[in-house]
Amino acid sequence: MKGGAMQPRPFMMHGPGGPMPPPQQFGLTETRPPLAAMQRPRFNIPGLNPSAPANAAGKISSTYDLVESMRFLYVHVVKARDLPAASAAGSIDPFVEVKLGNYKGSTPIHAANHSPAWHQVFAFSATHLQSHLLEVAVRAKDLAGAGDDLVGRVAFDLSEVPVRVPPDSPLAPQWYRLEGRRGEKLHRGELMLSVWLGTQADEAFPDAWHSDAHGAASPQAVASTRAKVYFSPKLVYLRVAAIAAQDLIPHDASSRAMNASVKLQLANQIRRTRPGGPPGSPNPMWNEEFMFVASEPFDDPLFITVEDRVGPGRDEPLGRIILPLNQAMPRHDHYGKPVEPRWFSLLRPGDDSPDRKHPDHKFASKIQIRMSLDFGYHVLDESTYYSSDLQPSSKHARKPSIGILEVGVLGARNLIPIKAKDGRATDAYCVAKYGPKWVRTRTILNTLNPQWNEQYTWEVFDPCTVITVVVFDNSQIGAKNGGDARDEHIGKVRIRLSTLETDRVYTHFYPLLALKPSGLKKTGELHLAVRFTCTAWVNMIAMYGRPLLPKMHYSQPISVMQLDYLRHQATQIVSARLSRAEPPLRREVVEYTLDVGSHMFSLRRSKANFYRITSLFYGFAAMAKWYDGIRSWRNPITTMLVHMLFLILICYPELILPTIFLYMFMIGLWNYRYRSRHPPHMDTKLSQAEFTHPDELDEEFDTFPTNRPADIVRLRYDRLRSVGGRVQTVVGDLATQGERAHALLSWRDPRATAIFIFLSLVVAIVLYVTPFQVLMVIAMLYLLRHPRFRSRMPSVPFNFYRRLPAKSDLLL
Structure with missing residues (x-):
């Protein structure tokens, strides 16, 4: 391997007549990139890789060796003090501008503050080091529109910047006196910052402003370009049984017989019982059980309404009750005592408080409800064929991990130009999902061959699971409609862990395919490095003889139709929760990763x-x-x-x-x-x-x-x-x-x-x-x-x- 160049080598498939080459358009290409994991044995040799943590046996448990090392210049702007006034009123609206060649980034503006604090990190890629001089300038925002006034600056020669290798201690920031335009020291004004050379393994990398995203216009667009880690909300099944009611009072004095049913609502999940018989009875019985998907923290209460069917499509409420979910009995397995039903008093329609007295009627209507939170199930939010998590919701019933999955997102090549109409190429980023953990790489702007070189780690509890990696185009960059443009998917890769050999590094270019109404189209290739490390061989082998899902799925099975409904509700909850993160993981990204709509006929x-x-x-x-x-x-x-x-x-x-x-x-x-x-x-x-x-x-x-x-x-x-x-x-x-x-x-x-x-x-x-x-x-x-x-x-x-x-x- 000369000069560290990649040597692509297509794999060979075996046909009936011997090996045959794969299809040229949609094949898989194996590579040999210059990775540390492929150059050395995976043992903790002193002095070989000081950043690799080791377990008790001396074997590396998780390293940053599946990606090619990338150099970055980090600038950590902490705060300033004693800044001079920049206006006749004696105030100043300061911000910091970091400039390296043609690339520059700036902090937010602090209005009327002589001692502002920013705590912001800037990262300049080594490919963008067009100058040997780094300039950090403090400027004052000129509200009159004449421009930004220079307050002072600090300059650094890149040849004197120290090199930091994780897990070294973070570099301590220092106070620097501000200089004028001609290099003279100012009498007032100091800036606290630190500058160092590091790699993408630095802990400041995920939250840093990157020179790759210097073209993002709005702060929201800049935030959407950063690498982030998300976690799905903890989901649990809520089981509710509407059994019977007593002393129901009609909403009017007509002689029409009551036809009562129960409406149950949890957030946007609504279920209804059949009318309880016999018609006209004030004590109907239903004995119907429903299941809902609830997420922690259990903020949404359960609304239970008894309704009277007065006509086709017309229901009148007879009473209702609001039950917080903490009143439901938690069940972690099927061996516990059965859940006992309870009677609850119904509120008359229009009553806002349960403490309000009702002098108009002598008896209060009641309803019998059985309610439990079943932590023993695994709440399915993915397709059962591509599930990445099979653990129950209960922490007490979860099994110990059997290994570690490490994925290095190296880069992509030959992506299709998504923004060709706007004169741009593609602003690509990757999203990987395994278990409850979601990861998102930084967005590389305006290129068809992005290089991420980011590595992520997951705990593995079952080898018969699938990791999903998806490539998207960031449509928030340069969006003209307020950032509501949908991120367009470019392609998807799935890898089942049970098909991987342990302790082997797989480096391949995976074809990215998109099926459109116009036909099948190759949208590029994704370069991944994957390694599955087993830490408990006995437990992993024993997993092949255990049930795929928790015991509750077999002792008290849920019907297929109900599972489809619950899966749809779970994906909606996960999408809504992750879309409220900062930066948000958009709904279309979550739904495409979770294969929402894959059950439709085709x-x-x-x-x-x-x-x-x-x-x-x-x-x-x-x-x-x-x-x-x-x-x-x-x-x-x-x-x-x-x-x-x-x-x-x-x-x-x-x-x-x-x-x-x-x-x-x-x-x-x-x-x-x-x-x-x-x-x-x-x-x-x-x-x-x-x-x-x-x-x-x-x-x-x-x-x-x-x-x-x-x-x-x-x-x-x-x-x-x-x-x-x-x-x-x-x-x-x-x-x-x-x-x-x-x-x-x-x-x-x-x-x-x-x-x-x-x-x-x-x-x-x-x-x-x-x-x-x-x-x-x-x-x-x-x-x-x-x-x-x-x-x-x-x-x-x-x-x-x-x-x-x-x-x-x-x-x-």
Whole structure:
């Protein structure tokens, strides 16, 4: 490797006739960039990498070695004191301007303050060091419009700036006397600041003003260009059961029979019961249970309203109650005592306070409610195929971490120009989501080949999870409509952790693909470095035998239709919470990352799932062809060997099962040499996206409900899409089950295949030494055992099978 240049090397896929090159347009390209992680062993060698923290065993737990080192000049402007007056009134509106060559940044203006404090950091990339002189000037804002008056300045020669290497202690700021235009020392005015040379590993890097974002006009746009870390709100399921009511009083004196129902509302989530019978009774019963998604802190109360149906689409309230969520009983598992229902007094319509007396009626209406906060569930806010977090909401039921995931966002190349109409290229940034942690890189302005070189770390609790990395264009830069422009997505990358080898650094250019109504388009390539480090091998191997979701999902399962509704509500809560952060992670960014709307019907996806299923039957066709070859004596030696094996198994039937498992063991070992050496990426052929008819794409990107003018066409079209979406899901699930069986011996998940072939060898030996009749008796007794001795939890083989990877990760 000369001069540290990258050496791209495309991976090779194995086809039926041997290795074949990938498609040139949508392929994955492996690289060998000059990274520290690829140049040295990952052990804490004294003096080799002083910034790498180590665990008790001396092995590095998290380092900043997956990205190329970038040099930055940091300027930390702290405060000023004793600034001279700049106006006849004796006041000054100061701000600091930091200038390096053609790049300059400024602090906010402090009105009428002679001793302002800013505490702001400026970072100039080494590629922008166009001058050897750094100038930090204190200026006064001239409100008359004549310009900015220079109060004083401090100049630095870059050759004398110290170098700081993390984790060194932060550089202490110092007081500097201000100088005039001619270099003379001023009698008044001092500025406290510090200047040093560092890398992107510096703790001042995320919150610094970057020279890459010097073109951002507004402070909001500047804030949106910085690197940030976000966390999803803690979500929990709220279970509410409306049981019955007593002594309901009609809202009028008419002789019409009451038809009471209950309306439950938590924030924007509204559910209703069916009318309680018998009609006209003041004591209706419903016995209906609903689930809501609540987020901590539990500020939103639950509104419960009893309504009377007086006409079609017209309900009159009979009474209501407002319950804070802290009155709900917390449940961390299903072993606790059952939640007891409680009676609550209803308020009459128009009553604002529960303390208000009602002299008009003698008895107070009541409603019986059972309410609990179920912390034992995991609140799904992602698609179950691409879930990155499977932990329960309860802190007490969470498992310890099994490893560390490190992702280095190196850069991108050949991005499409999003702002070509405005005379600009693309203002790109990346968003990565794994578990509750979201990360956002800084925005690189006006370039089609941005270089971020930022590294982030996540704790891993389950290897059978997926990390999602998305590239967006920052539309807030230069926005003309007040910053309400939507950030446009450029492409998405998903990586399943179970398909990665531990302690190996994967560096690839991942293709970024966008499916539009006009067709499939490659929007660029994202350069990532990924490493999965296991810190608890025993726990990780044991995870393959445990249920995928917490126990509450199996002991008290939630229906599929209800899960879809709850997932939609969870994504809305996460989007709303992250959009209120500073800087905000915009709603369109969160929804695209979480695959909101992926359940809608698509003829393209249905065809892709159909071909996934048909490809599973190729194995049966190959077996039939092999059998036909044996029967027709095309190869006499092979046919004779098959005859001999058949006669041996007939004479010794106890060898049938050991032979089958031994055969799978040998096939697994043979396929080891053909195991995949690259992480998965979007497969355009599998997604049926390369040659899709324009009419099918128009149907896929059509709104739901459709915007077709004819009412009859709209009804039929919506019904077709609704039914087709369910069929699409069922077909995809069938394909996933078959692909998991294929993954047993394909080394797609190296640990799962190793476990399976080892168990196959053990089972083969046990079946060889144990009489066949004994095995059959034990198997039948086990299958016909009494229900008392059966567990409601899934079995270990079932859990192992659920954790196997499938090709659903590769679908667009």
